[in-house]
Amino acid sequence: MRSVDQQGEQRILTAAIDLFGRQGFDGTSVRQLADSAAVSPALVIHHFGSKVGLREACDEHVLGFLKSERANVLLGTVDFDSARGYLAEHPEVVAMSRYLSQALARGDLASRQLFNRLIDDARDNLVLGEQRGMIRPSADPEARAALLVAWSAGLRLFGDLVAERLGGATLLEPAVSDRIADVALEVYEEGLLSADSVRRAMRGRADEARRSGTGAVEVESAP
Amino acid sequence: MRSVDQQGEQRILTAAIDLFGRQGFDGTSVRQLADSAAVSPALVIHHFGSKVGLREACDEHVLGFLKSERANVLLGTVDFDSARGYLAEHPEVVAMSRYLSQALARGDLASRQLFNRLIDDARDNLVLGEQRGMIRPSADPEARAALLVAWSAGLRLFGDLVAERLGGATLLEPAVSDRIADVALEVYEEGLLSADSVRRAMRGRADEARRSGTGAVEVESAP
DNA sequence: GTCTATATAATGATAGAC
DNA sequence: GTCTATCATTATATAGAC
Numbered sequence: 464m465r466s467v468d469q470q471g472e473q474r475i476l477t478a479a480i481d482l483f484g485r486q487g488f489d490g491t492s493v494r495q496l497a498d499s500a501a502v503s504p505a506l507v508i509h510h511f512g513s514k515v516g517l518r519e520a521c522d523e524h525v526l527g528f529l530k531s532e533r534a535n536v537l538l539g540t541v542d543f544d545s546a547r548g549y550l551a552e553h554p555e556v557v558a559m560s561r562y563l564s565q566a567l568a569r570g571d572l573a574s575r576q577l578f579n580r581l582i583d584d585a586r587d588n589l590v591l592g593e594q595r596g597m598i599r600p601s602a603d604p605e606a607r608a609a610l611l612v613a614w615s616a617g618l619r620l621f622g623d624l625v626a627e628r629l630g631g632a633t634l635l636e637p638a639v640s641d642r643i644a645d646v647a648l649e650v651y652e653e654g655l656l657s658a659d660s661v662r663r664a665m666r667g668r669a670d671e672a673r674r675s676g677t678g679a680v681e682v683e684s685a686p
Numbered sequence: 687m688r689s690v691d692q693q694g695e696q697r698i699l700t701a702a703i704d705l706f707g708r709q710g711f712d713g714t715s716v717r718q719l720a721d722s723a724a725v726s727p728a729l730v731i732h733h734f735g736s737k738v739g740l741r742e743a744c745d746e747h748v749l750g751f752l753k754s755e756r757a758n759v760l761l762g763t764v765d766f767d768s769a770r771g772y773l774a775e776h777p778e779v780v781a782m783s784r785y786l787s788q789a790l791a792r793g794d795l796a797s798r799q800l801f802n803r804l805i806d807d808a809r810d811n812l813v814l815g816e817q818r819g820m821i822r823p824s825a826d827p828e829a830r831a832a833l834l835v836a837w838s839a840g841l842r843l844f845g846d847l848v849a850e851r852l853g854g855a856t857l858l859e860p861a862v863s864d865r866i867a868d869v870a871l872e873v874y875e876e877g878l879l880s881a882d883s884v885r886r887a888m889r890g891r892a893d894e895a896r897r898s899g900t901g902a903v904e905v906e907s908a909p
Numbered sequence: 910g911t912c913t914a915t916a917t918a919a920t921g922a923t924a925g926a927c
Numbered sequence: 928g929t930c931t932a933t934c935a936t937t938a939t940a941t942a943g944a945c
Contacts, residue, residue, distance in 0.1 A: 468774075468838075469860060469928070470761075471929070472928090486708075487712065489710065489713055491713055492919080492920065492921085493920075493921060493922085494919090494920080494921095499874065501928080501933080502928095502929075503928090503929065503930055504921085504922090505923080505924095505930070505931080505932095506928075506929055506930075507928080508921075508922060508923080509928080509929080510928090513921075513922075514920095514921065514922090526711075535724050545691075545742045550745065551836065554857055555711055562869075562891065567844060567847075568791050568843060568844075569849070572787035574847070575847060575850065578844065578847045578851070579847075579851060582851055584911085596880055596882050597879065597880055597882065598878060598879065598880060599872070599876055599877065599878060599880050600871060601720065601872055602868065602869075603868060603869050604706065604874070606852060606865040606866055606868070606869045607852070607869040607872065607873075609848045609851050609852060610841065610848065610866055610869050610870060611873075611878075612718060612847070613840045613843075613844040613847070613848050614837040614840050614841060615840070616840045616843075616844055616884065617836045617837050617838070617839045617840015617842075617843060617844070618833065618837060618840065619838045619840075620791060620836075620840060620843065621790060621791075621801065621836040621839055621840070622836070623836075624790075624793070624801040624836070625832045625833070625836050626798070627798065628801070628805055628828070628832050629828065629832060630827060642826055642829040643829055643832075643833055644824065645826060646824060646825075646826050646829045646830040647831070647833060648879075649822070649824055649825070649830065650830075650834075650874075650878075650879050651873075651875065651878040651879045652877050652879050653877050654822065654873065654874050654875050654876050654877040655821060655822060655831075655834075655873075655874040656727050656820065656821065656871075656874050657818065657819055657820055657821060657822050659819050662895075693910080694910070694911075695910090715937080715938065715939085716938080716939065716940085717937090717938085717939095724944075725910095725912090726911065726913080727910075727939085727940090728911080728912070728913080728941080728942095729911055729912075729913095731910075731939075731940060731941080732911080733910090736939075737939065737940090741919080832923055880938095899943085
């Protein structure tokens with residue numbers, strides 16, 4: 464009956480995830496959405512009640528995918544090689560990844576829930592990794608999970624700018640993702656600070672925490 | 687003459703950096719801007735030509751501060767202790783930091799320039815750190831700088847959500863920033879992956895890069 | 910420099926036919 | 928389910944007085 468081609472409601476949802484993800488919620492009008500889905504503006508409202516209702520439907524759809532088995536592709540992985548193959552065959556997931564970043568950047572209630580869910584998953588995965596001996600234990604697993612999720616979300620959000628800087632168009636290009644994966648592994652394997660610097664910082668933190676920073680480790684891009 | 691109190695133009699600019707940073711460009715109307723600056727909407731247009739013109743003026747203002755000597759406070763530092771004191775005395779810098787994140791998230795031309803400038807600074811600082819023996823050398827300094835800037839921007843952008851998760855309101859609260867600084871140092875000092883895991887990954891990368899990910903290091907929040 | 914008043918365009922949403 | 932036509936609101940921007 465209706466299974467051969469996408470019907471209006473589904474097309475609208477797909478277009479919304481794409482456009483909201485690329486232009487933001489405010490930057491996308493109902494008319495633009497309707498054009499992109501090849502329907503009338505009225506149909507958008509008819510199916511989803513309002514523009515906000517449509518956004519909520521998008522949230523649910525992406526959140527539903529996050530709970531699926533292939534969510535790790537969207538959530539981020541060191542294993543770019545396997546992710547690339549999957550994403551090449553499932554372009555709609557790329558759009559969901561963009562949408563996810565935009566949703567997080569919004570800072571509203573839905574994004575707060577989303578962010579907390581990501582931290583939950585990250586913490587659980589990290590604890591699991593600790594138990595398996597793959598991840599170094601942390602003195603503050605909750606804070607570490609939160610930090611890594613924020614970092615990860617930043618890379619996802621600014622992925623195109625990173626890619627552009629490295630001479631590519633998107634983070635998913637092998638030429639770009641290989642370089643990023645390599646330097647990420649550098650940090651994840653060995654850290655960023657030299658052994659000397661670490662020793663100095665340790666001393667500084669323990670003994671001179673109240674001194675106003677002269678001589679402390681300062682480097683852009685640290686938090 | 688006009689130095690005692692801020693005149694309209696300056697008040698508008700200050701209000702714009704604040705509101706654009708907290709609500710985004712699209713989410714802030716000229717009327718709201720005018721109210722916040724206690725002027726008429728027409729004066730906003732008179733001084734800056736258009737709403738976009740006002741945004742460009744904000745970009746320039748923040749970019750100008752980035753070139754100043756205290757830019758490291760805004761750009762990020764491991765040394766939260768010294769940053770806190772400065773920020774407490776210069777609340778307008780907090781607003782600029784928010785604005786910076788929003789500007790980067792926009793993804794337009796200005797944000798691209800901004801992002802590239804941040805990477806330039808980061809790369810230079812990292813190279814300097816390498817020469818001083820404080821930073822581990824990287825096989826790909828350009829990519830590492832880009833990655834760290836994206837991470838840093840993510841933490842800045844999602845700082846409030848991170849803080850909320852850790853029971854605070856903002857990243858600048860000592861109760862929050864201490865925990866984040868500690869776990870960031872964990873990663874920067876020792877890395878994230880255990881020695882075992884590193885050995886396994888090295889083998890996997892070298893020999894089995896084409897195998898579709900089974901057994902590879904996978905953890906949410908990795909890039 | 911700053912205001913009031915207003916023009917003009919775009920937006921989200923509705924009514925009602927098919 | 929889907930459309931055309933339209934409403935009410937809000938947006939940016941302008942004109943011209945002070």
